Amino acid sequence: MMLLRRFRVLIVMVFLIACTMHILIDLLPRLERRPEPGLSGGGAGPGCPCQHRDSLLVGPELQPGLPAWGKPLAGAAPPGGGAGGDAVVWPNKHTLRILQDFSSDQAAGSNRSGSQPLAKAEETGLRVGEEHNKRLIPDRVLDAVIRAPGQYSKLTALFKHPNYQSPIPALTQGEILFNINTDIKFNPKLPRDWVNEDEEDLAATGDPPIDSYPNWLKFHIGINRYELYSRRNPAIEALLEDLVSQQISSVVMKSGGTQLKLIMSFQNYGQALFKPMKQTREQETPPDFFYFSDFERHNSEIAAFHLDRILDFRRVPPVAGRLVNMTKEIRDVTHDKKLWRTFFISPANNVCFYGECSYYCSTEHALCGKPDQIEGSLAAFLPDLALAKRKTWRNPWRRSYHKRKRAEWEVDPDYCEEVKQTAPYNSGTRLLDLIDMTIFDFLMGNMDRHHYETFEKFGNDSFIIHLDNGRGFGKHSHDELSILVPLNQCCRIKESTYRRLQLLAKEEYKLSEVMAESLERDKLSPILIEPHLKAMDRRLRIILRSVSDCVEKEGRSAVVENDIDYDFNSIATNR
Numbered sequence: 001m002m003l004l005r006r007f008r009v010l011i012v013m014v015f016l017i018a019c020t021m022h023i024l025i026d027l028l029p030r031l032e033r034r035p036e037p038g039l040s041g042g043g044a045g046p047g048c049p050c051q052h053r054d055s056l057l058v059g060p061e062l063q064p065g066l067p068a069w070g071k072p073l074a075g076a077a078p079p080g081g082g083a084g085g086d087a088v089v090w091p092n093k094h095t096l097r098i099l100q101d102f103s104s105d106q107a108a109g110s111n112r113s114g115s116q117p118l119a120k121a122e123e124t125g126l127r128v129g130e131e132h133n134k135r136l137i138p139d140r141v142l143d144a145v146i147r148a149p150g151q152y153s154k155l156t157a158l159f160k161h162p163n164y165q166s167p168i169p170a171l172t173q174g175e176i177l178f179n180i181n182t183d184i185k186f187n188p189k190l191p192r193d194w195v196n197e198d199e200e201d202l203a204a205t206g207d208p209p210i211d212s213y214p215n216w217l218k219f220h221i222g223i224n225r226y227e228l229y230s231r232r233n234p235a236i237e238a239l240l241e242d243l244v245s246q247q248i249s250s251v252v253m254k255s256g257g258t259q260l261k262l263i264m265s266f267q268n269y270g271q272a273l274f275k276p277m278k279q280t281r282e283q284e285t286p287p288d289f290f291y292f293s294d295f296e297r298h299n300s301e302i303a304a305f306h307l308d309r310i311l312d313f314r315r316v317p318p319v320a321g322r323l324v325n326m327t328k329e330i331r332d333v334t335h336d337k338k339l340w341r342t343f344f345i346s347p348a349n350n351v352c353f354y355g356e357c358s359y360y361c362s363t364e365h366a367l368c369g370k371p372d373q374i375e376g377s378l379a380a381f382l383p384d385l386a387l388a389k390r391k392t393w394r395n396p397w398r399r400s401y402h403k404r405k406r407a408e409w410e411v412d413p414d415y416c417e418e419v420k421q422t423a424p425y426n427s428g429t430r431l432l433d434l435i436d437m438t439i440f441d442f443l444m445g446n447m448d449r450h451h452y453e454t455f456e457k458f459g460n461d462s463f464i465i466h467l468d469n470g471r472g473f474g475k476h477s478h479d480e481l482s483i484l485v486p487l488n489q490c491c492r493i494k495e496s497t498y499r500r501l502q503l504l505a506k507e508e509y510k511l512s513e514v515m516a517e518s519l520e521r522d523k524l525s526p527i528l529i530e531p532h533l534k535a536m537d538r539r540l541r542i543i544l545r546s547v548s549d550c551v552e553k554e555g556r557s558a559v560v561e562n563d564i565d566y567d568f569n570s571i572a573t574n575r
Helices: 002-008 008-033 050-057 093-098 116-125 140-147 154-160 197-205 216-223 235-244 298-310 327-331 417-422 431-444 481-491 495-504 511-519 530-554
Strands: 247-253 264-265 270-278 319-325 349-353 373-380 390-394 451-455
Touching: 093 319, 154 511, 216 235, 235 319, 235 373, 247 270, 247 327, 270 298, 298 373, 298 431, 298 511, 319 327, 327 349, 417 481, 431 481, 431 495, 431 530, 481 530, 495 530, 511 530
Parallel strands: none
Antiparallel strands: 247 264, 264 270, 270 373, 319 373, 390 451
């Protein structure tokens, strides 16, 4: 006690020094991360959090054909404060809303400040540019997104190739699905978390800015006469992320169809079609199954989206894989009594359900989780039919869907000549688009293409929408040559498609390898097993051999249609 009394002042001083050192050690890393004054241009002060964001967001030009929501605001000053004629226009705070992903965390009110979307913007490098024909995502950022630094990406190299750079023609008002000023009025009773604190005054006085629309609506706005989405549309990657992360608010069964499908609605008013997992990736279609009674595979829907993008068709709506909690995200949120009544607990204590449909909807074919988790594909919905009507066309090479009967094209080798004389295949690019779809289906092994759809607004001069791809990738050990009959009978192919197929047959852009790389980005990866990837290489060689046979028989000019330097409306098919 005597010692404590004598040295109490010294003990108190040592204690205070130790506390001070502890505090300094904690603060040192934060102080080191603060930017020094003068390192970034402009008038921002030291430590301003906008410095790094500014360097990310001032970027290259937008791609042609993208909707107005990708444009910067006119008259805004660049971050450096300059006003030169060639300076990149800097978007104001409202334009930066394009970077927000409306995730379930935001909907729950957990991120009012927007820090998480900003972090995502920094990770992906999304940029807002100056003009309508400039890229939204620069090539060096795509490198980082697709492959980690230091790794060579064949997929990135493929998308940089000149065959993937050709622009679409300049769009007129009639060639855009929605006129944003007159057709789109999206101002529902939004959750408060949809309104940024900085924009509350703006949202209260009028329609919200387009940049604040959810990603599914940005996808709809980008649809035009030539494509479902542009090559560099940042809303597509954001929409794929939304399909995986958005909170599911309601679930109902989709009416019609042979197998169970669910319509899932999200808190941001988006919807997607859910196809649950029915088979493992290793299972092949049984040899005694007819094509019309085959299972629909969720991984085929996912792979079809990636294959369609690699072929540069861009006619499949965005699809992503998701692991769904059958209890919390289906049973507990559904108001569909018919669906709810089919839930049960299996003898293995797994949650199961089977729903109602024409095939495979019974307790013997129930969908069971492990214990309540199930894989599935989520395909983004196209615009509502009330807003954008679609026309359904019977595929001229439709199969008989009968156990014994054969279709006319299976017995008549000159069937294509008859098709060429029939509208809409006697003019425009419809027949060539049908050949594109044939190639797409053959690479997947999809025999179930009985109908297809187009947007009514664009008439007969529009692309074919590649919907319902669940019956692909069923047999990797068998190549169904009857799928290629339209190509072999008509001997017609687009120049652009032919060039890309030749490119994908080369070792440096090998189809199986770029597909594997693209599929790695899905949350349910691996999507396809190796034999399916190798089968695509084999089928690609068969396609190129068929085209070569046609060229040898009829001449290149009669087989390969130049769609690169042409007037879209001037192509004649009946030759």
